Amino acid sequence: MDIRFTQLQCRSSSVTLAIDEWLIASQQSWGVFSTEGDVGAILGQLLTHTSHHQPLDYSGNITGVDPSQVAVVSLLAQQALLEDILEQDDSESLGYTDPKTTVFGVIYGQCHDNAMTHKLLQELDLTHLSQSSFSQLSTGEGRRVMLARAVATQVPFLVLDEPYAGLDVHHRHTLTEYLQQLSHTLQILVVVSREEDLPQWIEHVALFSHGKLDSVMSKSEWDNHPVINQLTAQSGQQSEELLALIRRHRHSAKFADPVFELHNGRVAYSDKVIFSGVNWRIDNGVHWQVKGPNGCGKSTLLGLIFGDHPQCYSNDIDIFGKKRGSGESIWEIKQHIGMVSSALHMQYRVNCSALDVIVSGFYDSIGLYQKPTQQQVAIATEWLAMLHMGHLAKTAFKQLEYGQQRLLLIARAIVKQPTLLILDEPYQGLDYLGRRLIKNSLELIAKEQLSQLLYVSHYQQDSLDSIEHYIEFVLDDAQQGYRAVVSGPTLK
Numbered sequence: 001m002d003i004r005f006t007q008l009q010c011r012s013s014s015v016t017l018a019i020d021e022w023l024i025a026s027q028q029s030w031g032v033f034s035t036e037g038d039v040g041a042i043l044g045q046l047l048t049h050t051s052h053h054q055p056l057d058y059s060g061n062i063t064g065v066d067p068s069q070v071a072v073v074s075l076l077a078q079q080a081l082l083e084d085i086l087e088q089d090d091s092e093s094l095g096y097t098d099p100k101t102t103v104f105g106v107i108y109g110q111c112h113d114n115a116m117t118h119k120l121l122q123e124l125d126l127t128h129l130s131q132s133s134f135s136q137l138s139t140g141e142g143r144r145v146m147l148a149r150a151v152a153t154q155v156p157f158l159v160l161d162e163p164y165a166g167l168d169v170h171h172r173h174t175l176t177e178y179l180q181q182l183s184h185t186l187q188i189l190v191v192v193s194r195e196e197d198l199p200q201w202i203e204h205v206a207l208f209s210h211g212k213l214d215s216v217m218s219k220s221e222w223d224n225h226p227v228i229n230q231l232t233a234q235s236g237q238q239s240e241e242l243l244a245l246i247r248r249h250r251h252s253a254k255f256a257d258p259v260f261e262l263h264n265g266r267v268a269y270s271d272k273v274i275f276s277g278v279n280w281r282i283d284n285g286v287h288w289q290v291k292g293p294n295g296c297g298k299s300t301l302l303g304l305i306f307g308d309h310p311q312c313y314s315n316d317i318d319i320f321g322k323k324r325g326s327g328e329s330i331w332e333i334k335q336h337i338g339m340v341s342s343a344l345h346m347q348y349r350v351n352c353s354a355l356d357v358i359v360s361g362f363y364d365s366i367g368l369y370q371k372p373t374q375q376q377v378a379i380a381t382e383w384l385a386m387l388h389m390g391h392l393a394k395t396a397f398k399q400l401e402y403g404q405q406r407l408l409l410i411a412r413a414i415v416k417q418p419t420l421l422i423l424d425e426p427y428q429g430l431d432y433l434g435r436r437l438i439k440n441s442l443e444l445i446a447k448e449q450l451s452q453l454l455y456v457s458h459y460q461q462d463s464l465d466s467i468e469h470y471i472e473f474v475l476d477d478a479q480q481g482y483r484a485v486v487s488g489p490t491l492k
């Protein structure tokens with residue numbers, strides 16, 4: 001397809017996109033780097049004539065595109081599919097068998113071709129998950145299914161919005177090679193907000209700044225472009241301002257030491273053991289990063305701490321000085337914990353306003369069901385301004401782009417300054433500046449001990465200087481599933 005954008009101006013309630021002139025010539029694949037805003041989501045909607053919220057309002061021209069021949073992979077599309085599948089599985093659950101939409105079914109549903117489905121399962125390292133329920137997959141597993149599903153549509157043009165988000169190092173590497181192979185037969189638009197995610201094989205790069213197409217260039221020109229240095233300088237000052245806000249409202253609380261202890265932890269499902277023999281203690285004031293490949297059980301482990309994993313009562317856990325299951329209420333525990341994760345993002349399906357989402361952090365609720373105090377509203381309003389979302393205070397959470405939703409959920413987790421701040425791949429969907437802002441702020445929160453961090457990210461670049469303790473899951477050939485290796489300066 002020869003796709004040409006001319007004098008395009010696009011505006012939705014929450015984002016804007018502007019392109020004076022851009023030609024994606026037939027056979028070309030492009031990398032798109034965006035400093036700010038959900039450019040990938042809007043491009044995907046424009047090229048497929050679909051909209052997740054209200055129809056997109058735009059002026060100018062887009063020529064040469066056949067929307068039925070374009071497929072999009074994005075975090076928002078993954079979220080929407082998951083919601084549909086949960087609804088569908090729920091509505092079928094009145095029967096005697098446990099309904100589940102399998103990974104195989106999700107891919108097969110697009111091509112109705114057994115051989116192709118098996119080939120895609122193999123190419124994307126999903127064969128072992130073929131009969132797993134789509135809704136129970138880990139984040140990285142789900143991302144790979146979304147890509148397989150898009151390829152199964154057999155359209156000649158793919159828009160991949162942050163295709164590497166949530167993938168572990170190994171799968172990021174294999175995906176790059178896989179996309180290169182695909183690019184020989186179809187056109188791909190890879191939209192990223194991390195400079196290291198632009199595949200080396202990409203020849204053309206479009207740079208978007210503040211939602212506007214700033215320039216187009218070759219990959220080698222991109223490699224020497226100064227934009228990253230400029231952005232890094234810009235984000236430093238903003239983070240200081242955010243920390244000043246957190247400091248202004250800081251309060252102190254005393255907690256038992258250790259904060260959390262898991263003895264011989266084990267999580268298993270009928271068909272597999274995820275991990276076993278996990279012994280882990282979180283001492284007061286120590287920050288931890290949880291590491292390991294997709295599907296090893298990182299989110300599961302954090303769910304045991306947070307208390308929303310069904311197997312948290314079958315494990316031997318002490319938290320905040322109490323044995324779990326000894327009569328404590330889940331709210332007693334949760335009031336000391338702030339949490340950001342893809343699972344929470346998925347659960348946050350109520351339709352409250354952007355401001356209320358942040359306020360709901362004071363009550364640990366999904367949605368807001370109590371009348372907040374004036375001070376709580378004032379603090380949440382300050383947060384919104386800091387995130388450049390003041391104008392969206394009354395906009396419904398569901399109307400916002402995925403990255404904006406994620407920023408709100410991060411603010412929701414931090415706003416009450418919890419003892420434990422659990423950040424399970426917090427940056428998913430954030431643009432470059434949003435990610436820098438949050439990363440710098442977390443670094444400062446950790447350094448000043450404003451909260452104790454439990455942190456998951458697959459990117460080496462996301463490492464926080466203040467985190468020196470690691471729990472890493474490694475596959476154990478001698479036993480089924482993973483075991484955990486803990487390391488850090490105060491541990492032997």
Ligand SMILES: Nc1ncnc2c1ncn2[C@@H]1O[C@H](COP(=O)(O)OP(=O)(O)OP(=O)(O)O)[C@@H](O)[C@H]1O
Nearest residue numbers: 136137138139140141269294295296297298299300
């Ligand atoms: N109800 C369930 N039944 C069977 N398997 C499940 C169920 N729920 C989760 N799993 C599996 O448990 C494993 C661990 O999932 P988890 O989300 O903890 O992984 P993770 O380490 O956080 O992965 P990622 O890096 O992709 O986020 C995955 O393989 C997932 O498919």
